[in-house]
Amino acid sequence: MLRLRPYKDCDAETIVSWVGDEISFRKWCADRFDKYPITAEDLKSHYHALDDSDSFFEMTAFDETGVVGHMIMRFTDEKKSAVRFGFVIVDRNKRGKGYGHQMLELSKRYAFDILKAEKITLGVFENNPSAYRCYRAAGFREVSSAEETFYPIMGENWKCVEMELARQSR
Secondary structure, eight states: OOEEEEOOGGGHHHHHHTOOSHHHHHHHHTTOSSSSSOOHHHHHHHHHTTTTOSSEEEEEEEETTEEEEEEEEEEOSTTSOEEEEEEEEEOTTTTTTTHHHHHHHHHHHIIIIISOOSEEEEEEETTOHHHHHHHHHTTOEEOOOSSOEEEEETTEEEEEEEEEEEGGGO
16 A cells, blocks of 8 residues: 655655656756756755755655655645645656556645645646656646746757646546
């Protein structure tokens, strides 16, 4: 049975081991880290810099085999009604087996029931169809905006698709 708990520094080595190549790395972090490959110390340092925030939550998914997934949640507004999911990753040996969907379901429950969010947002690159399908299966829908968002990554412009899930959509 999959469960969700706050991230611990001892999770970092396992999490960074799941990033197999630079393209996967960039899809995961949207260039929030300057260098590839990322180390456990890089991840720890990134999160320690945010420790004083009451708006940032690092989460780890685990089952009887150990750590199997990771993601962050953060409030994006002063009223703390909107939560954004990010850094969503699943052990690459467990992908395609429903772990991502289960982790998102647990995270949605946490965001709505514990954090009392009214909506959850996330961004996914257009060139990441498996993640897009996972988010759609978890109930997220594309949000239309007047302006498309592109990230300059690895000499290309990657389109980011914005998605959201409102409390009443549950």
